[in-house]
Amino acid sequence: MAAYLDTLTARFPGAFTTSEFRGDRRVIVAADKAPAVLLGLLRCLKEECGFDFLCDVAGVDYLNYPGAADRYGVVYALTNTTTGGRVFVKAFANDPDPVLPSAVPLWQGADWLEREVYDMYGVRFDGHPDLRRILMPSEFTAYPLRKDYPLRGLGERHNFPTITRAES
């Protein structure tokens, strides 16, 4: 077992599970533990285990996914720039109010990545300095990458306000 997992187990006993597939090591934090644990766990990985590079923040909707217990997963892909090692921290959140602590205090790069997850899945990030929609227009109400959002949309665009030349 990798040294960083020992550190994590000592620091956060029982807070996470791990799994591995084709060399990708995952640290999984369930929805009931994530709000309390996630930020400390990421900080421990960054400051004590050398995972100083936040590579990506990916949202996943596990609605009706085989064997899934929680709905929204947010995957923090971390890299150690010295050794090149990678670890994937997957934290879950659930309806009706999916919320996770923001990683912006640790990595400035998390700012836009978390905004995109919020924009696409509606997962809020507590402590994010500027949590607005980033890719969709600000008047958009749905979260388009959720699994219950249809591919062809719900027709929101028809309700967008039209700006005429006289008003502009």
Add this chain to the structure above:
Amino acid sequence: MPLEVLPQIDEAGADQEFLYTLNFGPQHPATHTTLRLILTLDGETIVKAVPDIGYLHSGFEKLGEDLDFNQYVTIVDRMNYISPFANEVSWHHAVEKLIGIELTPRCKYLRTILAELARISDHLLCVGAAALDLGALTAFLYAFNEREKVYNIMESAAGQRFHPSFTRVGGLMNDIGGDVVDQIRNFIRTFPKAHADVVRLLNRNRIFVDRTKGIGVLSKADAINTGCSGPVARASGVVRDLRKDEPYLAYPDLQGAFKVVCATGGDCYSRYLVRMEEMIESLNIIKAAVENLPAGPVNVALNDKLTIPDKTATYRSIEGLIQHFELFMWNRQWEPPVEEVYGATETANGELGFYVVSDGHGRAWRARTRPPSFIHFAVFPMLMEGHQISDVPAILGSLNIIAAELDR
């Protein structure tokens, strides 16, 4: 007037009357694509820059959940459309990691060669357009002349110039002919001269150097903290290149053929120099790979039931016909494990990764892209503060923001 009587500027300065707002884009020649900057200006000095993106958002990742592993390659092409082949390699790298496919040696080499050509093409556009925005038209023309040759090679290999859609799960659409190899050899022979021309036009060009040196400085600590990768990070002294750190495709064999290009300046000029040198390293990789191009099949064995059989096998053998249908019928296709993987490759702009979640079907449950342009553009406001408005094109050009990849 004594100094203490003059109005003092707040740290933010947002409510100061003498500040004004300038909308830069979404349609502006220097943005090259559709992105918008809301600049708060004090005279010509930028106090604050707020990017507003999403103009080109077209739901690529939603489509990734609807199209199968082979179909989605046409969408991936359109992300960073400057070096589409590199995106294809990255996408299928992730998919093949998920399914667990070991490619044939010939396929590995061909993908490596074409991906490196795509890198050269991308860097040429970045350098050429950056110089164009700063008023140096000639370098742009030299660069585009070479890009045309790369397009010709792609056309000969895949039949399409801009969006080759050439990779397939477990191989390539088809093998390349001897004429493509000749074209690549020809490119290897002629490219150094064009590269030297651009170097002579720009490297010591007084105007170009004055407008890029010391502009948009990104420190090494900031580069790591903000998640920068590729030439942007390497120009700030981050020694990280997935081709060395996590060698994929044919790179394990070609480690001796290239070096990782780094600089310590972190400014626009350093990023320009890193890109210029990377082109030479890419050419060395192509040279070594073409000379050692293995013979043999380009796709994995037909018996693995992973690749589309060629037309002869489809029409002349029952196994080929069955497999063809198996891979095209929506209720059959591949049977990947119910797992998730992250596969990343080093593209021209940086680390392009795909986080693929699979539910055991031929379509991804989630096809998350790690877009380098998106992450680099997030750094832009930080680079911009305190600079002049004329530095906007210089910094934008040096980051090589591709809006289609930015918004997806």
